[in-house]
Amino acid sequence: MDAQHELRVAVIVVAAGSGERLGQGQPKAQATLGAEPLLAHALRGVLAARVGQLVCVVVPRGDTELRAVCAGIDPEIITVDGGSTRSDSVGNALAVLPEGMDAVLVHDAARPLTPEEVFHRVRNALDAGAKAVIPALAVVDTIKRAQPAADPGIAPEQVHSTPQREELRAVQTPQGFDLATLRTAHEAATMFDDAQAAAITDDAMLVESRGVSVFLVRGSELSLKITTPTDLLIAEALLEGPAAPRWVEG
Numbered sequence: 001m002d003a004q005h006e007l008r009v010a011v012i013v014v015a016a017g018s019g020e021r022l023g024q025g026q027p028k029a030q031a032t033l034g035a036e037p038l039l040a041h042a043l044r045g046v047l048a049a050r051v052g053q054l055v056c057v058v059v060p061r062g063d064t065e066l067r068a069v070c071a072g073i074d075p076e077i078i079t080v081d082g083g084s085t086r087s088d089s090v091g092n093a094l095a096v097l098p099e100g101m102d103a104v105l106v107h108d109a110a111r112p113l114t115p116e117e118v119f120h121r122v123r124n125a126l127d128a129g130a131k132a133v134i135p136a137l138a139v140v141d142t143i144k145r146a147q148p149a150a151d152p153g154i155a156p157e158q159v160h161s162t163p164q165r166e167e168l169r170a171v172q173t174p175q176g177f178d179l180a181t182l183r184t185a186h187e188a189a190t191m192f193d194d195a196q197a198a199a200i201t202d203d204a205m206l207v208e209s210r211g212v213s214v215f216l217v218r219g220s221e222l223s224l225k226i227t228t229p230t231d232l233l234i235a236e237a238l239l240e241g242p243a244a245p246r247w248v249e250g
């Protein structure tokens with residue numbers, strides 16, 4: 001990329017998950033946080049950060065509520081149906097992006113409080129020439145690798161080993177990529193079998209496996225992912241507190 005050319009960036013927000021672990025019986029992106037759906041918070045953060053020329057939101061197939069949330073915030077937002085896995089949902093968005101984009105940020109609607117600064121760090125790394133960049137935090141717990149139990153559910157698991165904590169990072173979104181690099185990696189993943197496909201938990205994995213260098217920038221504790229009911233309680237407390245992102249006022 002020459003220094004004169006400003007990157008044209010698309011932001012994909014994946015919001016097509018079912019929210020099984022949250023257990024509200026509705027798509028997770030519809031769950032209410034401070035009187036608004038998670039998707040509305042996530043989109044407000046994306047738009048406040050001004051890191052892209054367009055936003056594409058991936059919604060559950062047949063959804064009308066999340067489409068209405070998008071239209072109510074910015075009628076220019078593109079919406080597309082999701083797939084059965086997160087990776088399929090990202091692939092569906094990659095397929096509908098208009099011509100002329102250079103790079104893409106992929107963000108989880110399930111991270112409603114991601115501060116603008118995190119978007120900027122990712123975008124800045126792309127501007128500096130990175131093909132792949134992800135926000136991350138140092139891990140605070142000691143992590144153990146478990147040995148698969150001989151009789152799952154009967155015999156207790158045993159510890160296999162303890163990775164060095166200094167080397168571990170908990171990664172977040174938005175994850176930023178050169179668009180052609182991410183598209184090639186997703187196309188290769190369409191050949192995966194079901195077990196391989198189920199094991200793809202983020203986009204960076206797909207480009208890593210192709211030998212692309214993935215750079216890390218600092219994430220944020222505010223950027224927690226809403227997965228369980230406890231996460232939603234924590235997010236409510238964060239939203240009320242002094243550390244809430246500036247854009248939560250609307």
Ligand SMILES: Nc1ccn([C@@H]2O[C@H](COP(=O)(O)OP(=O)(O)OP(=O)(O)O)[C@@H](O)[C@H]2O)c(=O)n1
Pocket residue numbers: 014015016017018019020021022028029058082083084085086087089090107108109110111225226227
């Ligand atoms: N088929 C899917 C699965 C997930 N996602 C999105 O990917 C992000 C991270 O996924 P996760 O937190 O696992 O959400 P769910 O799949 O909804 O959660 P669960 O596994 O508890 O059902 C979320 O913003 C979710 O909406 C998606 O767009 N399409």
Ligand SMILES: C[C@](O)(CO)[C@H](O)COP(=O)(O)O
Pocket residue numbers: 086108170171172173201202203225227
């Ligand atoms: C992409 C991600 O949010 C990075 O932390 C995470 O891997 C998504 O995982 P999930 O199991 O789909 O929630």
